[in-house]
Amino acid sequence: MEHWQIALFIMIGYLVIAxxxxxxxxxGQDSSSLEEFAVAGGKLGLxxxxxxxxxxxxxxxxxxxxxxxxxxxxxxxxxxxxxxAFAILPWYIIGxxxxxxxxxxxxxxxxxxxxLRYQNKLLGVVVGLIALLASIQYxxxxxxxxxxxxxxxxxxxxxxxxxxxxxxxIVVIYVATGGLRAAAWSDVFQGLLMIIISxxxxxxxxxxxxxxxxTMFTNIASETPEFLEIGKEGSNMGKIPYTxxxxxxxxxxLMWPHLFTKSYASGPRVIKKTVLVYPIFALFLVPLxxxxxAAKGIVDANAIESADQVLPFLITTVMNLPGWVxxxxxxxxxxxxxxxxxxxxxxxxxxxxxxxxRAIFKNISDKTALVIMRxxxxxxxxxxxxxxxxxxxxxIVLLLGAYGAIVQFAPGVYSALYWRRATATGVVSGIxxxxxxxxYYQLVASSTPFGIHAGxxxxxxxxxxxxxxxxxxxxxGNEEEDVYLRS
Numbered sequence: 001m002e003h004w005q006i007a008l009f010i011m012i013g014y015l016v017i018a019x020x021x022x023x024x025x026x027x028g029q030d031s032s033s034l035e036e037f038a039v040a041g042g043k044l045g046l047x048x049x050x051x052x053x054x055x056x057x058x059x060x061x062x063x064x065x066x067x068x069x070x071x072x073x074x075x076x077x078x079x080x081x082x083x084x085a086f087a088i089l090p091w092y093i094i095g096x097x098x099x100x101x102x103x104x105x106x107x108x109x110x111x112x113x114x115x116l117r118y119q120n121k122l123l124g125v126v127v128g129l130i131a132l133l134a135s136i137q138y139x140x141x142x143x144x145x146x147x148x149x150x151x152x153x154x155x156x157x158x159x160x161x162x163x164x165x166x167x168x169x170i171v172v173i174y175v176a177t178g179g180l181r182a183a184a185w186s187d188v189f190q191g192l193l194m195i196i197i198s199x200x201x202x203x204x205x206x207x208x209x210x211x212x213x214x215t216m217f218t219n220i221a222s223e224t225p226e227f228l229e230i231g232k233e234g235s236n237m238g239k240i241p242y243t244x245x246x247x248x249x250x251x252x253x254l255m256w257p258h259l260f261t262k263s264y265a266s267g268p269r270v271i272k273k274t275v276l277v278y279p280i281f282a283l284f285l286v287p288l289x290x291x292x293x294a295a296k297g298i299v300d301a302n303a304i305e306s307a308d309q310v311l312p313f314l315i316t317t318v319m320n321l322p323g324w325v326x327x328x329x330x331x332x333x334x335x336x337x338x339x340x341x342x343x344x345x346x347x348x349x350x351x352x353x354x355x356x357x358r359a360i361f362k363n364i365s366d367k368t369a370l371v372i373m374r375x376x377x378x379x380x381x382x383x384x385x386x387x388x389x390x391x392x393x394x395x396i397v398l399l400l401g402a403y404g405a406i407v408q409f410a411p412g413v414y415s416a417l418y419w420r421r422a423t424a425t426g427v428v429s430g431i432x433x434x435x436x437x438x439x440y441y442q443l444v445a446s447s448t449p450f451g452i453h454a455g456x457x458x459x460x461x462x463x464x465x466x467x468x469x470x471x472x473x474x475x476x477g478n479e480e481e482d483v484y485l486r487s
Contacts, residue, residue: 003316003323004154010327011153014193014334015170018186022174022342025185034366037179037373038108038350039265044184049266049274051191052184052343053088054281062288063194063333064145068307070292071299074220074227076237077289079246084282087253092275096268097417097487098260104483107264109347110257110409111355117416117484119476120424121359123431127409128355130435131257132380134405135348139384141402142341143168145308146334147388152312153330161389167334168381171341176377180265183342190335195284197332201325202287205314206294216294227296244453252407252455258347345384349376404442404455408434411459411466416484426470434462 001009035041044052070077098113107113110131115124143164150163174182210216220227226234230242253259263271288311295310295318304313315321315329353373358364364372408431415422441454448454475481 003326004157006323007153007326007330010324011330011334014331015167018190018338019170019174021189022178022182022186025182026178034370037370039261040181040184042103042265044265046270046273048184048188049262049270050277051188052262053274053278054191062285062336063311064148064308066285066288067292067311070289071295071310072307073236075230076242077292079242080285081282082246083249083253084285085279087250088275088278091254092272094417095263095271098263099266099268099271100487101484102264108261109350109354110260111351113260114412114416116480118424118427119478123424123428124355125359126428126431128351130405130408131351132348134402135344136380136384136387137402138344139341140388142337143384143388145337148309149312149330149333152309152316153326155316164385164388167338168341168385171338171345172377172381175342175346176374180261180346183346186342187339190339194332194335197328198284199287201329202291206290208319209294209298213290220293220296238451241451244456248403248407248453248455251410252403255406255409255413257351258343261347261350345377345381348380349373352376404438404453404458405435407455407459408438408462411463420481420485421470421475423470423473423475425473426466429469430462430466433465434458437461
């Protein structure tokens with residue numbers, strides 16, 4: 001049996017197991033319950049929550065984008081370690097507050113969280129729409145990763161479109177049937193798999209190519225020292241772009257709507273314990289970054305279509321490892337992509353239904369909303385698939401682009417919890433201005449002033465507009481406002 005056939009067999013085997021785990025997780029639960037589908041009854045434990053949260057950072061960018069950035073840009077790739085370690089910390093304070101508020105008012109989404117606090121349905125629509133756009137952009141990173149893995153690990157025999165379709169199809173099926181609980185238990189299985197594979201394979205590649213990590217960095221420093229520098233002459237990224245990239249990632253991490261759903265799905269104690277152990281996930285990214293540095297000077301940039309392909313290219317072409325290694329790395333990368341795709345897909349349909357559809361059709365029952373959410377999983381999945389097939393951006397670019405949109409929720413969220421004077425008009429105005437600026441600099445302009453991340457430019461304008469408009473408009477002064485501020 002040829003290497004690619006062994007790899008394909010292992011990856012298909014992994015997908016079958018992931019599907020079974022996801023479907024079985026929802027067995028015995030009330031399939032007609034909106035609360036069960038949305039927040040798993042609000043009773044997820046520490047281990048499950050930890051792996052569910054891990055899926056938010058261990059995605060396709062971990063196995064493909066992270067090594068690709070380390071190979072292409074060098075030292076700037078370490079932004080990933082920085083934001084992974086520190087972004088979660090504010091959740092220790094705001095997570096329990098969000099959890100209490102969610103349980104008191106039976107909330108499922110970020111849209112409902114902000115809509116209730118500011119008593120404004122338009123705000124729910126705006127948040128739902130931006131969350132949908134950002135989620136599809138984020139999902140495109142996961143589908144691209146899945147497609148690359150299947151294509152390269154089978155030596156081109158599985159085309160890009162088919163690899164994305166098969167692997168993401170599995171995600172869509174178990175999310176539509178089992179909701180958050182299916183995503184959570186699938187992430188436990190996927191998390192264990194990718195943690196083991198990342199360390200074993202990552203360190204094996206470094207040692208086989210360079211002998212040791214120290215030798216590898218010594219060689220790079222002597223040949224291209226600027227590769228290991230930030231903001232110096234010849235380096236691949238300036239200080240301002242690097243700093244604002246970290247900033248948009250740190251602030252934006254907690255603003256992903258699926259984090260609010262996870263807050264509602266667990267209690268304050270579980271949230272605090274999750275925060276304390278979560279930074280360990282940053283350690284699991286280290287060997288994958290080292291793989292990118294190991295490829296420097298060994299892989300010809302002209303030999304691969306994009307830097308995102310450097311890890312699978314090393315394994316299949318440069319090192320000529322056995323087929324079972326192909327398969328294990330492929331399974332690990334698929335697990336990383338799927339563990340993010342399931343949570344994002346699940347939450348995107350929640351936000352769309354709760355924020356947009358329920359604002360248009362006001363008297364929808366929970367039963368009807370649940371049907372719409374299940375259908376929405378397939379619709380949103382289809383949109384993300386189309387963008388993936390016809391798009392062409394790299395994984396990190398897509399990821400940071402999504403963060404630039406999602407970070408615009410931060411002023412409204414923190415003001416909801418800590419600033420009484422904030423108004424719905426101010427928050428809506430700020431989000432719209434921030435999102436427009438972010439998308440303008442991402443999609444229209446060729447560069448940003450001083451290299452500042454587009455999301456940060458939007459966020460600065462967002463904060464200024466929100467404060468000014470809030471001070472010029474009248475606050476709602478409702479009962480919910482007091483509950484939010486006291487929680």
